[in-house]
Amino acid sequence: MSIFQGPVFEMARTQFTTIADYLGIEESERDRLLLPKRAIAISCPIHLDDGRTAVFQGYRVQHHLTLGPTKGGTRFAASVDMGEVAALAIWMSWKCALAGLPYGGAKGGISVDPVSLSPRELEALSRRYMQELIPFVGPHVDVMAPDMGTNEQVMAWFMDTYSMYQGRTVNEIVTGKPVQSGGTEGRREATGLGVMHLAFSAMQELSIEPTKATAIIQGFGNVGSIAGIELARRGVRVIGVSDHSACFFDVKGLDVEAMTRHVEARGSLRGFPAEEFEPGDLLTQPCDILVPAAMERVIDAAKATKLRCRILAEGANGPTTPEADKLLEERGSDIFVIPDILCNSGGVIVSYFEWVQDLQQFFWGYNEVVSRLNQILDRSFQAMVERSRRDRISHRTSAMSIGVDRVRLAKQKRGLFP
Numbered sequence: 394m395s396i397f398q399g400p401v402f403e404m405a406r407t408q409f410t411t412i413a414d415y416l417g418i419e420e421s422e423r424d425r426l427l428l429p430k431r432a433i434a435i436s437c438p439i440h441l442d443d444g445r446t447a448v449f450q451g452y453r454v455q456h457h458l459t460l461g462p463t464k465g466g467t468r469f470a471a472s473v474d475m476g477e478v479a480a481l482a483i484w485m486s487w488k489c490a491l492a493g494l495p496y497g498g499a500k501g502g503i504s505v506d507p508v509s510l511s512p513r514e515l516e517a518l519s520r521r522y523m524q525e526l527i528p529f530v531g532p533h534v535d536v537m538a539p540d541m542g543t544n545e546q547v548m549a550w551f552m553d554t555y556s557m558y559q560g561r562t563v564n565e566i567v568t569g570k571p572v573q574s575g576g577t578e579g580r581r582e583a584t585g586l587g588v589m590h591l592a593f594s595a596m597q598e599l600s601i602e603p604t605k606a607t608a609i610i611q612g613f614g615n616v617g618s619i620a621g622i623e624l625a626r627r628g629v630r631v632i633g634v635s636d637h638s639a640c641f642f643d644v645k646g647l648d649v650e651a652m653t654r655h656v657e658a659r660g661s662l663r664g665f666p667a668e669e670f671e672p673g674d675l676l677t678q679p680c681d682i683l684v685p686a687a688m689e690r691v692i693d694a695a696k697a698t699k700l701r702c703r704i705l706a707e708g709a710n711g712p713t714t715p716e717a718d719k720l721l722e723e724r725g726s727d728i729f730v731i732p733d734i735l736c737n738s739g740g741v742i743v744s745y746f747e748w749v750q751d752l753q754q755f756f757w758g759y760n761e762v763v764s765r766l767n768q769i770l771d772r773s774f775q776a777m778v779e780r781s782r783r784d785r786i787s788h789r790t791s792a793m794s795i796g797v798d799r800v801r802l803a804k805q806k807r808g809l810f811p
């Protein structure tokens with residue numbers, strides 16, 4: 394029985410089969426491309442504040458080693474298991490290849506609700522996780538970054554733990570660190586900035602005037618809040634916002650800056666002074682730009698038939714199931730999908746810039762980071778749109794096939810040890 398199980402892994406497998414069929418990849422080559430090279434499971438014991446010892450299950454999956462080190466975020470969430478992490482690592486591979494980054498994909502995480510831990514327990518768990526993974530990571534082996542439930546502070550603890558072990562500061566071991574500790578300008582904002590930039594590219598394609606456009610955002614953490622702020626700053630009316638604790642909808646527009654301040658002060662949107670809305674109905678309200686920026690699989694077949702957005706900007710990884718994808722394709726071109734591996738690629742692109750700066754000990758300014766980020770996003774967006782038009786395929790099939798093809802060609806050129 395495979396160690397990679399569950400609906401999220403099955404989704405990554407189904408998507409890959411669609412791409413492999415489209416690219417005409419032989420059956421014999423498919424497992425080599427899809428199955429992760431390394432999958433590590435660890436147990437992380439820590440002392441809780443009440444004196445008890447608790448053991449948390451952690452994972453790290455490194456998908457392929459063909460193009461360079463592996464790269465990807467670390468997720469702290471109750472849902473984390475080997476299957477979910479493996480799917481996310483596979484998606485990282487196609488994402489990095491689409492952006493032209495010299496990485497294979499990786500992802501890791503701990504099965505824990507980080508909100509249930511005290512600050513001291515969170516630090517202990519973060520440090521223990523990195524410590525257990527020291528034999529399997531390195532600046533030229535596998536480079537972690539933030540994902541759901543982790544942030545700049547967790548990255549600083551990872552870097553410090555690894556550096557103490559090495560006896561010197563090794564900034565390049567993780568990205569997404571605070572600027573004060575070897576991080577880059579722009580990484581904290583990068584994923585949300587990329588979502589906004591690509592939503593603007595899509596609006597241009599559809600001749601939508603941004604100052605007349607509306608947006609709905611599900612998930613108000615790093616990705617969702619920054620995407621919301623950046624859209625609003627450029628004149629888009631954000632009419633719907635939710636997180637795990639509360640949901641708001643107002644056609645007149647919501648004050649996303651005030652919402653961000655509320656989350657910074659209180660940890661979530663709970664208690665924000667506005668009228669609450671039924672979260673189950675948020676994604677299907679009419680809007681120009683819909684940004685799922687929380688969990689996987691929130692747009693299933695039932696939701697797909699009811700979506701009333703013009704642009705689906707996938708800030709989250711894997712928000713749309715393959716069944717929903719089929720239905721969206723059947724609806725023709727009425728929804729412009731910006732698939733996750735493109736839409737949220739701003740994060741890993743600026744992580745790449747951070748790694749390069751750390752290796753060189755030579756740091757860039759914010760404008761340089763954003764300008765280089767936009768260049769890569771524009772190149773990927775154009776490549777996706779052109780291939781999709783040329784071969785009459787969906788944006789997801791187009792974007793993923795560019796990524797898969799690049800990994801496959803690199804593997805073919807390197808050959809197999811006889």
Ligand SMILES: NC(=O)C1=CN([C@@H]2O[C@H](COP(=O)(O)OP(=O)(O)OC[C@H]3O[C@@H](n4cnc5c(N)ncnc54)[C@H](O)[C@@H]3O)[C@@H](O)[C@H]2O)C=CC1
Pocket residue numbers: 539540541542543584611612613614615616617635636637638661686687688689708709710737738740741
């Ligand atoms: N942080 C990054 O740089 C990147 C993140 N992503 C993806 O973006 C998504 C969000 O990640 P982050 O913003 O970093 O995480 P985060 O931990 O900063 O925020 C997650 C947000 O989702 C909300 N949420 C959780 N369950 C929800 C539910 N059932 N309904 C509505 N909201 C819910 C949380 O309350 C929180 O506001 C994930 O899919 C992640 O893999 C993708 C690329 C890069």
Ligand SMILES: O=C(O)CCC(=O)C(=O)O
Pocket residue numbers: 464465466467485488536537538539540568569710737738740741742744
């Ligand atoms: O910044 C990175 O290295 C990875 C970010 C990430 O986890 C993702 O793109 O899903």
